[in-house]
Amino acid sequence: MNRLFKRNYCKIVKDNYRECAPPKFKFFKDTIFNLSSGVGKSGVAIVRVSGPDSKLVLKELTKKSNIEPKERLATLSTFYHPKTNEQVDKGIFVWFPSPNSFTGEDVVEFHIHGGRAVISETLDAISSVDGTRPSEQGEFTRRAFENGKMDLTQIEGLSDLLDASTSYQKKIALKQMQGSIGQFYFSLRKDLIRASAYMEAFIDFGDDAEIDNETVEQSKRSIIAIRDKIQAHLDDGRRGERLRDGASIAIVGPPNSGKSSLINLLSNRKASIVSPIAGTTRDIVEVTLDIGGYPVVIGDTAGLRLSTNDIIEKEGIEMAKDRFNQSDIKLFLFDSNQLFNLDNNSNDNELENLLNFIDNETIIIFNKFDLIKNSSQDKWSQLKSNILEKIKTKNNLTNVQSIEISCNENIKIKELISLLKLNLSNMFEMNDQESPLLTRARYKQHLTECVESLDRYLYYCDEDIVIASEELRRALLSISAITHPVDLNDLLDVIFRDFCIGK
Numbered sequence: 399m400n401r402l403f404k405r406n407y408c409k410i411v412k413d414n415y416r417e418c419a420p421p422k423f424k425f426f427k428d429t430i431f432n433l434s435s436g437v438g439k440s441g442v443a444i445v446r447v448s449g450p451d452s453k454l455v456l457k458e459l460t461k462k463s464n465i466e467p468k469e470r471l472a473t474l475s476t477f478y479h480p481k482t483n484e485q486v487d488k489g490i491f492v493w494f495p496s497p498n499s500f501t502g503e504d505v506v507e508f509h510i511h512g513g514r515a516v517i518s519e520t521l522d523a524i525s526s527v528d529g530t531r532p533s534e535q536g537e538f539t540r541r542a543f544e545n546g547k548m549d550l551t552q553i554e555g556l557s558d559l560l561d562a563s564t565s566y567q568k569k570i571a572l573k574q575m576q577g578s579i580g581q582f583y584f585s586l587r588k589d590l591i592r593a594s595a596y597m598e599a600f601i602d603f604g605d606d607a608e609i610d611n612e613t614v615e616q617s618k619r620s621i622i623a624i625r626d627k628i629q630a631h632l633d634d635g636r637r638g639e640r641l642r643d644g645a646s647i648a649i650v651g652p653p654n655s656g657k658s659s660l661i662n663l664l665s666n667r668k669a670s671i672v673s674p675i676a677g678t679t680r681d682i683v684e685v686t687l688d689i690g691g692y693p694v695v696i697g698d699t700a701g702l703r704l705s706t707n708d709i710i711e712k713e714g715i716e717m718a719k720d721r722f723n724q725s726d727i728k729l730f731l732f733d734s735n736q737l738f739n740l741d742n743n744s745n746d747n748e749l750e751n752l753l754n755f756i757d758n759e760t761i762i763i764f765n766k767f768d769l770i771k772n773s774s775q776d777k778w779s780q781l782k783s784n785i786l787e788k789i790k791t792k793n794n795l796t797n798v799q800s801i802e803i804s805c806n807e808n809i810k811i812k813e814l815i816s817l818l819k820l821n822l823s824n825m826f827e828m829n830d831q832e833s834p835l836l837t838r839a840r841y842k843q844h845l846t847e848c849v850e851s852l853d854r855y856l857y858y859c860d861e862d863i864v865i866a867s868e869e870l871r872r873a874l875l876s877i878s879a880i881t882h883p884v885d886l887n888d889l890l891d892v893i894f895r896d897f898c899i900g901k
């Protein structure tokens with residue numbers, strides 16, 4: 399490679415980095431303020447002020463015109479209303495001078511008593527200072543973004559953190575807010591910039607570049623590796639989707655086996671009707687739960703049986719089958735007592751039919767275990783292992799998970815929950831070597847576009863280097879759009895719509 403080519407290559411890399419660089423610090427005229435802690439009566443409330451007049455607000459509220467606040471240290475002070483001079487509260491303020499604050503601007507936080515009157519008087523006192531106004535929804539975070547303190551994926555992580563209802567959702571959101579996913583996309587972008595700069599330099603210099611074939615092949619190989627890495631990230635086995643919507647669990651089984659009793663027990667409330675009448679549940683009853691920190695949606699379904707002429711029940715059974723097929727984990731409930739009392743010689747069509755459903759994602763639950771007498775335990779164990787063996791052979795399974803429980807007597811419910819947790823953790827958790835979770839449909843769309851461009855690049859690279867290099871540029875733009883989209887406004891409006899006023 400000659401020296402001129404190398405210089406050109408480096409320049410293109412630099413230009414591209416600059417093109418994708420985060421926004422520069424922006425100057426906002428208004429100083430915004432609002433309550434950043436929760437609404438309603440509380441022990442302590444936090445009012446946040448951000449913007450060029452933050453220090454003026456502090457001076458006015460503390461009545462100390464030459465105050466030189468200590469940076470990021472809590473200071474006890476009395477606060478006054480600048481217009482009436484009446485005391486508003488006694489509390490703490492913390493001063494965060496620019497750029498070391500959440501928004502990147504000068505920020506002051508007032509930690510005051512959380513009573514309604516204190517909060518409203520404090521807000522009123524701040525609003526009486528010239529140049530201030532109440533913040534709009536998500537405006538603090540928007541300033542943080544526009545001042546380059548956070549990229550878009552971090553903001554989305556913050557939004558997910560505020561919405562997280564289970565500890566696993568919280569864990570992933572926290573990682574994303576701290577930049578895990580942004581860094582991953584950034585390193586992909588960096589690799590692509592190098593590759594595309596190489597192509598551009600090659601176009602500019604053509605044959606003068608004196609590039610050997612091996613260098614060209616090496617560049618192609620690295621682009622294939624990037625493409626495969628993105629594809630593997632896209633094929634995340636729906637983990638990101640499950641994180642947002644919850645893993646889907648179906649409770650299925652014959653009528654009267656105790657499905658509704660189980661959903662009620664797991665959700666700790668009467669979500670579904672329990673009755674001795676077979677075929678009570680017709681519709682799917684869904685409950686959203688947190689099991690061991692993982693979000694799940696459990697559905698109780700109509701009892702599966704062949705012998706019914708009831709049209710509504712038949713419809714319910716079809717819905718149950720669909721729900722079963724679409725679920726991540728299937729809990730298949732049997733009434734152990736009913737199985738125990740089945741005539742050994744009878745060719746039970748119903749049972750044979752039910753056994754066909756069981757697959758690798760199924761946990762077989764033998765409910766009503768309280769009805770199996772102590773004296774019959776040995777016989778039951780034999781019967782159970784026969785059934786499990788039969789299922790394995792019939793459905794070609796290497797292993798079947800099973801547990802005996804009693805909903806009515808609360809036998810082994812804790813063990814069942816542990817088994818569920820284990821299955822959920824296998825489904826959700828990943829080791830650190832793997833790429834981060836694909837948490838948004840937006841990322842998926844940009845990454846798919848990127849892979850498509852890279853595929854087109856690979857198609858054209860030996861035929862037409864100009865088209866190929868254009869495809870590389872497109873791939874680069876698709877990746878950049880995840881953290882720093884070109885067309886921002888609509889997207890930001892959607893993202894910040896879900897933020898609270900003081901965030």
Ligand SMILES: Nc1nc2c(ncn2[C@@H]2O[C@H](COP(=O)(O)OP(=O)(O)OP(=O)(O)O)[C@@H](O)[C@H]2O)c(=O)[nH]1
Nearest residue numbers: 654655656657658659673677678679701804805806
């Ligand atoms: N002895 C005993 N009875 C149970 C147990 N679990 C449920 N039952 C009873 O079995 C009957 C049926 O329970 P459900 O929970 O309504 O059963 P289901 O599977 O939802 O019934 P369908 O809606 O008809 O499909 C009720 O009378 C329950 O009290 C158990 O562990 N032991």
